[in-house]
Amino acid sequence: MHKKAVILANGAFPTHEIPLQELKNSKHIVCCDGAINKLEKAKIEPYAIVGDLDSLDAELKLKYHDIVHHFANQDTNDLTKAIHWCKKNSFLDITIVGATGERDDHMIGNVFLLPRYAKIVKVKMLTSYGVFTPIIRSKNFESYTGQQVSIFSPNSDTLISTANLRYALTNQKLEQMWQGTLNESMGDSFRIEFEGDSLIIYQEY
Amino acid sequence: MHKKAVILANGAFPTHEIPLQELKNSKHIVCCDGAINKLEKAKIEPYAIVGDLDSLDAELKLKYHDIVHHFANQDTNDLTKAIHWCKKNSFLDITIVGATGERDDHMIGNVFLLPRYAKIVKVKMLTSYGVFTPIIRSKNFESYTGQQVSIFSPNSDTLISTANLRYALTNQKLEQMWQGTLNESMGDSFRIEFEGDSLIIYQEY
Known part of the structure; x- marks a missing residue:
């Protein structure tokens, strides 16, 4: 610990x-x-x-x-x-x-x-x-159904995939900072996978 | 008009x-x-x-x-x-x-x-x-001595120069989103020149 x-x-x-x-x-x-x-x-x-x-x-x-x-x-x-x-x-x-x-x-x-x-x-x-969490590797997040989630990708080359979010990403780049906003969790957890630089995940309380 | x-x-x-x-x-x-x-x-x-x-x-x-x-x-x-x-x-x-x-x-x-x-x-x-102003070409801003100014460069390849800001940029990139924050105007105007993509300028009231 x-x-x-x-x-x-x-x-x-x-x-x-x-x-x-x-x-x-x-x-x-x-x-x-x-x-x-x-x-x-x-x-x-x-x-x-x-x-x-x-x-x-x-x-x-x-x-x-x-x-x-x-x-x-x-x-x-x-x-x-x-x-x-x-x-x-x-x-x-x-x-x-x-x-x-x-x-x-x-x-x-x-x-x-x-x-x-x-x-x-x-x-x-x-x-x-809400809470901002920076991640430097793929990660599972605890969540709840309907939780508002946004993904910010400071490096626009980063390839991102998601599991259990309403608007799924599959090996996609977020070329603009607003493109990963306004997503939503589909259950008690979701997963963000990525290759490349770090991401910042925002979850509404 | x-x-x-x-x-x-x-x-x-x-x-x-x-x-x-x-x-x-x-x-x-x-x-x-x-x-x-x-x-x-x-x-x-x-x-x-x-x-x-x-x-x-x-x-x-x-x-x-x-x-x-x-x-x-x-x-x-x-x-x-x-x-x-x-x-x-x-x-x-x-x-x-x-x-x-x-x-x-x-x-x-x-x-x-x-x-x-x-x-x-x-x-x-x-x-x-304060006020956020997006610019798609070089621009002079009205200001006052001591006004807090931040420059955000969504595309990190953009080359930026400044005139009349305390921390001058000369054909420099802002590779991280926080790098252009916390600047300050030296008088009643300042200028932002750049080649490349758009910038977002923030001026405190």
């Missing part, structure tokens, strides 16, 4: 019960520094605070000085810094919350960073509406 | 002042059928209602029977149907509102559909945080 952590990113603080419970029940919350004020307000204690510390005021810096981890690298965003901190500290099963719901470009950027993270940790992202 | 229309998509009803004013001030609101209840609730009259009419109840169907336009094509989503209706009716300058803020996969799908629309109409999408 890998050690689990929940990363709180600096988007909208979770309001949906599923990401909120995940956050509240976690013993290892790794907080991107821009999100620490929201976590304070919710009276939840972080296990670690990671970032460039730009957004941390002096009082919080003092309060949390023993769990604050400074990464000065300007070439990665806070979420990526948090993932690297987790990896370095042997947290290899990561749930990201709070990564959506504010700036749209951050949201898209964060979603399309997931395949990179999947190469070093097990990771998923919980939003107010 | 092209005739203008505002399309109300079936995501979250606008709350930010910019898309909301755009909607309220429009004489030609083209409403995706799933959004008609929200428009009714806001006491705003549509000019046209477009979709497969699945989500329209009998009362509204009767009330709006003379402006309801049925598209049965199951292969396109409601937003695409609304764009085609606009094109057919000579509305060639389109502002999309209400396309984000609910299901994350719809939001991503809608954003990456924009370059297709840009081939047939002038179009932009207003969200609660």
